[in-house]
Amino acid sequence: xxxxxVIAIPYLWLIALFLIPFVIVLKIALSDTALAIxxxxxxxxxxxxxxxxxxxxxxxxxENFVFLTTDDLYWKAYLSSVQIAAxxxxxxxxxxxxxxxxxxxxPEEWRPTLMMLVILPFWTSFLIRVYAWxxxxxxxxxxxxxxMALGLIDSPLQILNTPxxxxxxxxxxxxxxxxxxxxxxxxxxxxxLLEAAEDxxxxxxxxxxxxxxxxxxxGIIAGCFLVFIPAVGEFVIPSLLGGSRTLMIGKxxxxxxxxxxxxxxxxxxxxxxxxxxxxxxALFQRNEQKQREAEE
Amino acid sequence: MKRLSxxxxxxxxxxxxxxxxxxxxxxxxxxxxxxxxxxxxxxSTRWYGELLQNDQMLDAAWVTIRVALxxxxxxxILGTLAAYVLVRSGRFxxxxxxxxxxxxxxxxxxxxxxxxxxxxxxxxxxxLGIHTIILAHATFxxxxxxxxxxxxxxxxxxxxEEAALDxxxxxxxxxxxxxxxxxxxxxxxxxxxxxxLSLDDLVIASFTTGPxxxxxxxxxxxxxxxxxSPEINALSTIMIxxxxxxxxxxxxxxxxxxxxxxxxxxxxxxx
Numbered sequence: 001x002x003x004x005x006v007i008a009i010p011y012l013w014l015i016a017l018f019l020i021p022f023v024i025v026l027k028i029a030l031s032d033t034a035l036a037i038x039x040x041x042x043x044x045x046x047x048x049x050x051x052x053x054x055x056x057x058x059x060x061x062x063e064n065f066v067f068l069t070t071d072d073l074y075w076k077a078y079l080s081s082v083q084i085a086a087x088x089x090x091x092x093x094x095x096x097x098x099x100x101x102x103x104x105x106x107p108e109e110w111r112p113t114l115m116m117l118v119i120l121p122f123w124t125s126f127l128i129r130v131y132a133w134x135x136x137x138x139x140x141x142x143x144x145x146x147x148m149a150l151g152l153i154d155s156p157l158q159i160l161n162t163p164x165x166x167x168x169x170x171x172x173x174x175x176x177x178x179x180x181x182x183x184x185x186x187x188x189x190x191x192x193l194l195e196a197a198e199d200x201x202x203x204x205x206x207x208x209x210x211x212x213x214x215x216x217x218x219g220i221i222a223g224c225f226l227v228f229i230p231a232v233g234e235f236v237i238p239s240l241l242g243g244s245r246t247l248m249i250g251k252x253x254x255x256x257x258x259x260x261x262x263x264x265x266x267x268x269x270x271x272x273x274x275x276x277x278x279x280x281x282a283l284f285q286r287n288e289q290k291q292r293e294a295e296e
Numbered sequence: 297m298k299r300l301s302x303x304x305x306x307x308x309x310x311x312x313x314x315x316x317x318x319x320x321x322x323x324x325x326x327x328x329x330x331x332x333x334x335x336x337x338x339x340s341t342r343w344y345g346e347l348l349q350n351d352q353m354l355d356a357a358w359v360t361i362r363v364a365l366x367x368x369x370x371x372x373i374l375g376t377l378a379a380y381v382l383v384r385s386g387r388f389x390x391x392x393x394x395x396x397x398x399x400x401x402x403x404x405x406x407x408x409x410x411x412x413x414x415x416x417x418x419x420x421x422x423x424l425g426i427h428t429i430i431l432a433h434a435t436f437x438x439x440x441x442x443x444x445x446x447x448x449x450x451x452x453x454x455x456x457e458e459a460a461l462d463x464x465x466x467x468x469x470x471x472x473x474x475x476x477x478x479x480x481x482x483x484x485x486x487x488x489x490x491x492x493l494s495l496d497d498l499v500i501a502s503f504t505t506g507p508x509x510x511x512x513x514x515x516x517x518x519x520x521x522x523x524x525s526p527e528i529n530a531l532s533t534i535m536i537x538x539x540x541x542x543x544x545x546x547x548x549x550x551x552x553x554x555x556x557x558x559x560x561x562x563x564x565x566x567x
Contacts, residue, residue: 002467002468003385006377006380006381006385007381007385007388009374009377010374010375010377010378010381010394010438010442011381011390011394013374013435013438014378014394014397014398014435014438015397017413017416017431017432017435018397018400018401018435019397020416021412021413021415021416022412024412024415024416025408025411025412025415028415095311095314096311098303098304098307098311099307099308099311099312101304101307102303102304102305102307102308102311103308105301105304106304106308112547112551114308116543116544116547117312117315117316118315119543120539120540120543121315121316121319123492123539123542123543124319124535124536124539125495125496125513125516125532125535126496126498127496127498127513127516127517127520128319128322128516128532128535128536129318129319131322131516131520131524131528131532132318132319132321132322132532133318134520134523134524135321135322135325135524135529136318136321138523138524142321172314172315172318175314175315225403226402226403229403229404229405230403230404230405230406232405233404233405233406233407233408234405235405235406235407235499236498236499236517239521240520240521250405250406250407253407253408253411254407254499257411257503258502263415266411267411267415270407270408270411270412273405273407273408274408277403277405281400281403281404284399284403285395285396285399285400288399289395292450
């Protein structure tokens with residue numbers, strides 16, 4: 001009995017505030033925009049009994065989804081979100097792996113400090129860390145001033161308000177999410193395996209490819225998912241750094257909701273975004289579950 | 297002792313420079329006396345003074361702190377329960393669904409979470425505001441909290457709990473007297489994590505807020521959308537300072553506690 005209560009509290013909380021809201025999003029995505037309060041129809045009318053429920057379902061349709069396919073804006077935004085997220089994830093891996101590797105090779109007494117240095121930015125406001133790049137990347141920003149002072153360029157580079165700025169922003173803010181799982185995997189790696197490989201005539205680079213990378217695989221996979229999935233729906237970074245020409249679906253959803261006040265279309269955008277992410281999210285969970293079972 | 301190869305030293309140096317330089321630059325420019333952020337016009341604390349006179353900013357900070365305190369406490373209680381269920385309850389109906397609901401919010405794009413919670417709250421509550429932001433923050437923070445606590449529960453020696461039960465403790469007593477003190481460091485870090493997640497959040501709060509409830513991130517957002525502003529640099533510097541002091545203090549305290557515990561264990565073994 002007591003066990004049931006312990007399970008029920010978090011379970012019901014998540015069902016009420018995580019699962020049911022998705023059902024509502026789906027329902028409103030199938031509704032029509034209306035000039036009323038709330039601004040969509042049909043309304044669910046339980047007092048009308050069975051007939052009311054049938055009427056309700058007969059009024060749901062896929063009109064909003066059809067609308068999304070007719071306007072170029074939406075599928076272009078989806079496509080460019082996935083592309084931007086993929087490129088940024090790759091950059092994060094490229095920068096994050098050597099840092100995680102260096103941390104795992106560092107003397108043991110340094111490691112807690114290095115770990116703290118990686119986590120510290122994560123505790124600082126996300127918004128502030130993105131904002132810091134506005135002052136660096138703008139045309140009169142610190143980076144352009146620095147490069148011009150060195151004489152490497154004559155006129156400022158346009159970086160802010162381009163996709164490049166978004167790649168930098170995502171890589172920067174999500175870097176700890178990539179470093180930590182890879183570091184966790186590399187730290188457990190037994191150094192004797194590498195020595196054995198070298199003794200058996202492997203070059204260091206071959207040993208790295210044949211031993212280190214496969215053993216760090218789960219960490220790399222977890223890191224990539226932790227960066228890629230939220231990056232696809234990112235809103236703050238493309239809005240602050242990407243300018244008006246960088247299309248990302250999180251921004252489109254935000255504008256549908258806050259500027260156009262079109263809840264049904266915003267919901268339809270959310271449903272499709274979720275459909276795109278459902279496969280990576282499921283893979284991510286399987287990876288986590290497998291690691292958990294391996295630990296137990 | 298192993299020596300670091302030049303490759304590792306370079307990658308660590310460049311990596312940490314990349315992580316920290318942007319924030320250092322932000323802090324330096326908060327002391328710039330010019331309104332133009334790009335031109336250095338001499339040292340000044342002018343923007344800090346203006347910040348302290350900005351009542352709207354201070355109000356928003358107060359709202360944010362209240363939301364964070366309440367939602368972090370809720371999230372820690374729910375997250376600890378959830379971790380306990382995940383690690384200890386074995387198989388039960390819908391365990392896969394439960395595990396899924398714990399991990400999915402960790403990667404769920406914030407715009408989706410925000411929109412779905414707004415659509416849930418709108419018909420239920422007359423007015424959205426601080427209370428709805430607290431509920432929303434508690435929900436996504438509890439997932440982070442449960443991941444932190446469950447990592448500690450997994451490495452925990454279960455026979456201690458069983459011993460307590462054998463000696464006549466009720467399951468609740470065993471939890472309160474044995475399990476909770478041992479997982480306490482994880483519970484505290486879960487609370488701190490939930491607190492900062494709530495302080496930080498712009499997107500979910502924007503969706504679930506109502507009239508009169510403006511949080512600090514929303515205030516910062518409306519200021520920085522128009523470009524760089526030295527007052528926001530000053531505010532950022534204060535926030536970075538608080539976080540740095542907090543994290544360093546916490547890590548020193550936990551280090552000292554670990555040393556003390558090791559000492560006590562040695563003493564216990566000797567006697």
